[in-house]
Amino acid sequence: KGPATVSPTGQATGADPAAVAQGGQFLTTAHGARLQDSDHSLKAGRRGPTLLQDHHLREKISHFDHERIPERVVHARGAGAHGVFRGYGTAAKISQAGLFAKDKETEVFVRFSTVLGSRGSSDLARDTRGFAVKFYTDEGTWDLVGNNMPVFFIQDAIKFPDVVHAAKPHPDREIPQAQSAHDTFWDFVSLHTEAQHHTIWNMSDRGIPRSYRTMEGFGIHTFRLIAADGSTVLVKFHWKPKLGAHSVTWEEALITNGADPDYHRRDLADAIEAGAFPEWELGVQVFEDNEEQMFEGIDLLDPTKIVPEELVPVQPLGLMTLNANPSNYFAETEQVAFNPANLVPGIDVTNDPLLQGRLFSYLDTQITRLGGPNWTQLPINRPHAAVNDMLRDGMHQSAVHRGVAPYRPNTLDGGLPFETPADERPFIDAPAPIEAGVKERAVAASFEDHFSQARLFFLSLSEVEREHVAQAYTFELGKCYEQTIRERQLAHLGAIDERLAAQVAAGLGMEVPAPTQAPADVTPSPALSQVGKEWPL
């Protein structure tokens, strides 16, 4: 399974990674010298002073001093699990990716996370949850780096630093640790109204899941699949938990956060240990790949929009089963590095401007977080496909590359050709259309509706769920110090639903301001005649 390189001792680097540090019978230094005593420093006389000469003391303390690596800039708190994905064979007409083939099994590693809290924060915070899946396919690693909500706060990656600055704790007092109850968050989402749709999902019960095992997952962006004959379709990925989607109430979340801040990670680990393996079906909504890249007025490149599942049903492609806990949190859950740019033949990206920025960001941040460019050599990140790249040297390089000509083609190292022939399944970027136009910093008109889907979501909820939404806005906005921010957000609630605005205003003891705009005319449950047809798979 290891890359096509060897370690200095001639062993394949894919060999048991524990053997690197835990071989032999006796305690040793990092250099392998056996130790007689690891509890007493070397002193001049029994009562000291301690000698600088004590190499074991210095090695032990110095290594400890450097045990921590930076936490992720977002999604710092997470829990991981290993598992397997089994294809149903239903994707054959729309994607050539080998992992979808019937009964094909592919190992996966999944990391669930909260977004905003630090590594030590509590699990039941009201927040979006990360749902990142690494598929170790024979054809390279595919990362589907999604969330438990189908839309995102912003439409363009250039705003990502801003939304994260606004949502993370205030820079002066570092509060609140892990909730959206503060001025900068509400200032941002009320000024950038594209965030209103994602925000109402956060204020709903979806913001406090019962368990990682009972969360849906979404790829959010529209992706492009490429079939063996070169034809393409556009898809949105969905994970459907076999246990169904469940949440807790706010009161339960508050008590759980106090009594057991590790509740979600404990639940996941305990279930797997007990053999109750959680399962999700991976499915897709499929759309024609044409120049417009729209579905009935919904811009498929806008990550703040869904396409209702009644209109385009989710069609299953395979089943994921999580069946093993990590044996070392740091080596697996902490060092795993996901990247939406990790694609395999048959799966490609679209021009969604949020996705385009993500394609740069992950690799870039991981160079800092994991100390240089060679983290694909860490055991959890190693592809399960043969690797033969021309990347060389760098910090923490652990491969000893052979040859003298790290470029292709060359006439020195056997003259291997650069190109992979078509019948050996190379990755090919789909020849997708691009819209001719002017180079400019601007947004498409089809991205400008910020309220109708927030209303659609609210109207799709039951009365009890709507009540929870109103209570959540009241609680969270109640923690804002700035009255003008509350007023601005209340006006937006009026554009989503007038009763919602009135209820939250009453809870805050405020007047109901004029709505930002009249609520849109949307129908939450389409008539049966409108129910969409499945794509012919």
Ligand code: HEM
């Ligand atoms: C981390 C999802 C947008 C930058 C993550 C993680 C998830 C995720 C699940 C945690 C991965 C893990 O468990 O290790 C998403 C989704 C997005 C989105 C679903 C929108 C649809 C963005 C954007 C950017 C970004 C627009 C930057 C332009 C990052 C960074 C990390 C991260 C820097 C930390 C990665 C690391 O340290 O390994 N994201 N994200 N994300 N995301 Fe995103």
